[in-house]
Amino acid sequence: MEHRDGEIAVKRPNLSDGGDGGGSGSEDRLSALPDDVLIHILLKLLDTTFAARTSVLSTRWRRLWRLLPRLYFPAGNDPQRICLALTAHEAPTLCNLEVRVMDGTPDSVAPWLPIAARRLSRGLCLINSVTHSGSEDMAGGRGALELPCFESATSIFLSLGYIGLAVPSSGVFARLTGLELNRITVHGPCTLGDAVSSPCCPVLQYLVISDSWGLGSFTIHSESLLEMKLTYLRGLQQLTVMASALKLLDVSSCFATDLSYDQPVVNISAPQLLTLLWRDVYDPRFMQLGKMENLQWLGTYPLMVYGQYxxxxxxxxxxxxxxxxxxxxxxxxxxxxxxxxxxxxxxxxxxxxxxxxxxxxxxxxxxxxxxxxxxxxxxxxxxxxxxxxxxxxxxxxxIPVEEETACPSSCxxxxxxxxxxxxxxxxxxxxxxxxxxxxxxxxxxxxxxxxxxxxxxxxxxxxxxxxxxxxxxxxxxxxxxxxxxxxxxxxxxxxxxxxxxxx
The missing domain is CATH 3.80.20 (24 nucleotide stem-loop, u2 snrnp hairpin iv. U2 a'; Chain A)
Incomplete structure (x- = not known):
């Protein structure tokens, strides 16, 4: 039975044929529905903590929320509550997990993340919203979150509000096809490039790293990667991409345009590339793009029509x-x-x-x-x-349209x-x-x-x-x-x- 949201419900026997907890000896019509229908209703509550509260209704509802194929915890949930929910979860697999936190720290996320890594079979979404301003001051100032190896996850999206991220030095993300990292500060002895290369991510196809710190050097060797987007990587000085299957490469605002900095060094080998969006520094003396005989789309750095030196x-x-x-x-x-x-x-x-x-x-x-x-x-x-x-x-x-003014004829x-x-x-x-x-x-x-x-x-x-x-x-x-x-x-x-x- 396939639901409208794309989830496939597994037919299960009713969890209880008992009463409704009120001593009436008969169940209400809602409780009489099959388990998969009731689980579909609980999914509509979105917040997993709300779904868990239905366990007080009757013995019929006591374990239903634990069979949800996906869990969602909005900002404000206690980390311990998330740990308990993941530990109590009884579905054969946990398909999707989304957690949102406010001004989170590594200590507030670390308790439940390893539990999720063991159970998750599809997608993880972790978003840390920060109320502070000044990303440069925050970068690396609140320690590092150690990312466990998600052996069964197919997609991971992390937006960490510039708290540190240390990638695992061992383990294989065997099923990971999509990885998106936003507002991270890279920490740890293992380099991010090693963690996303083929030995650790053998089927990775889609990689996005944006608005992040700590990647002075980034080297990736991948035989599976199809698309890679790098945007606003502060301090990047060396980029090496060896990707035999890569179709799209998007590099934007990663290298310093101030000539007083050392020249960045780039080496790209992507013979199957179809789209190159290079909206960044380019100097052929230090940047080798390799052969791109199949290239069909090219996007460049913006051109200033008027200006000074x-x-x-x-x-x-x-x-x-x-x-x-x-x-x-x-x-x-x-x-x-x-x-x-x-x-x-x-x-x-x-x-x-x-x-x-x-x-x-x-x-x-x-x-x-x-x-x-x-x-x-x-x-x-x-x-x-x-x-x-x-x-x-x-x-x-x-620029807001109402603030744009037509220039005079003498312009x-x-x-x-x-x-x-x-x-x-x-x-x-x-x-x-x-x-x-x-x-x-x-x-x-x-x-x-x-x-x-x-x-x-x-x-x-x-x-x-x-x-x-x-x-x-x-x-x-x-x-x-x-x-x-x-x-x-x-x-x-x-x-x-x-x-x-x-x-």
Whole structure:
């Protein structure tokens, strides 16, 4: 019998044919239901402590909660209570365990974790929410939690609020396919890289490590890993990845961009890689990415359109990576305008972006911050002669929309003006998606030029930001439709959710 939540209930005999504890000699209708149905009802209570309280109803209910296939303990539960619940649990297997704590310490988690390691057959989720501020001050300051070996677990998610984590030096996570570590501080004699490599995790396929400390060096050798994402690993200086089956590698904001630091050293061997999202420092003198003959998707460090000297250095991370490839089927590129007066800043596009790999699909995200982005878009597109599809999203930014202001006509972002007059033929471009438009004049001007440049355009999809007033949206959409030619199918022209609504 399979329930709606995906759990498979095992048929069991009734635990008691006795009375309801009230001396009536007969059971109520609810208690007369089969065990698997009652267990399904208890699962709907979510909090396991609530489910356990039903044991006082009658002898019929006394042991039912102990047969739950998954246990959930929200913040506020006493660690001893969790220990007792895990010890009393009688189901053949414990499929899933989720525990949330507030301002937890290693001492508050350590008592029940080994019990869970022995019983768990599927997923562990442990989330420690902290009320303190300043992760750097907290990192490593509250001791370390020793993670036991979960021999039967298939997935583990730990978000520890920066308390220390020591991985086991022995044992095999024989069935672990997914591991996600967030807000940890690595401790212990055994390195994290050893713990997640094939000898200890022979079937690991998905690995995420984010917003963490203590990984000055990370080396992984895996024959099973398919996806790996590393984000905000403070202090990382050396990264070695030997993964023969890896399909996706995402490295973002792990290495210090300050040139006063030692150059990070990277060695990647992933011959089957399909997607590389390298939004980080890149210097080919110290970073070896190996052969990537099957690569289909490439994402790079953001490009600053205007800026001073320090932005030239940041842009080099993107341009050096782009220069490594002659052909990339799909490219993800971000153009960033600072939300400030850029009159005295240098226009960096013509100095840095002189060549792109041959691409057929481009995802271009533009953090416009109220500036005109026609010139920078034109500069990129004129190097994309083979482009077949373009997806352009405006306003990928954390700045609230109401705080964005259009720049004056004298702003430097309107320069150089050649994009408004120079000819450009995108003879392969057949489909264009433009998202999150605000209905501004410079947006309309760019869309008009796209219709001129794309001589074989077949389909255009446009969405407007939810902040656009209905009357403005209607007029703007009519204006865009006036640019169209016979044979072009226009779709969308509706509101998109703001970034705040999506978060």
């Amino acid at each position: 320090e932005y030239k250095v940041l842009n080099s991370f993107c341009t050096r990576l782009l220069q490594r490839f002659e052909l990339i089927q799909n490219l993800i590129l971000m153009l960033v305008y600072r939300p400030e007066d850029i009159t005295n800043h240098h226009y960096l596009m013509e100095q840095h972006i002189t060549r792109l790999p041959y691409i057929t699909f481009m995802v271009m995200n533009i953090v416009a911050s109220g500036h005109s982005f026609g010139a920078s878009s034109f500069h990129v597109l004129r190097m994309c002669a083979g482009l077949r599809k373009l997806s352009l999203t405006v306003g990928v930014t954390t 430097a972002c309107h320069q150089p003006p050649n994009w408004k007059t120079d000819e450009l033929v995108l003879s392969c471009l057949r489909e264009v998606e433009i998202h999150n438009l605000r209905g501004t004049e410079h947006e309309a001007a760019l869309v008009k030029r796209l219709f001129d440049w794309a001589t074989v355009l077949e389909k255009v999809t446009v969405t407007l930001h939810c902040s656009v007033a209905p009357n403005v949206a209607k007029g703007f959409c009519q204006r865009l439709q006036s640019f169209s030619r016979p044979g072009i199918r226009m779709e969308g022209l509706h509101f998109s959710k703001s970034s705040r609504d999506k978060s």
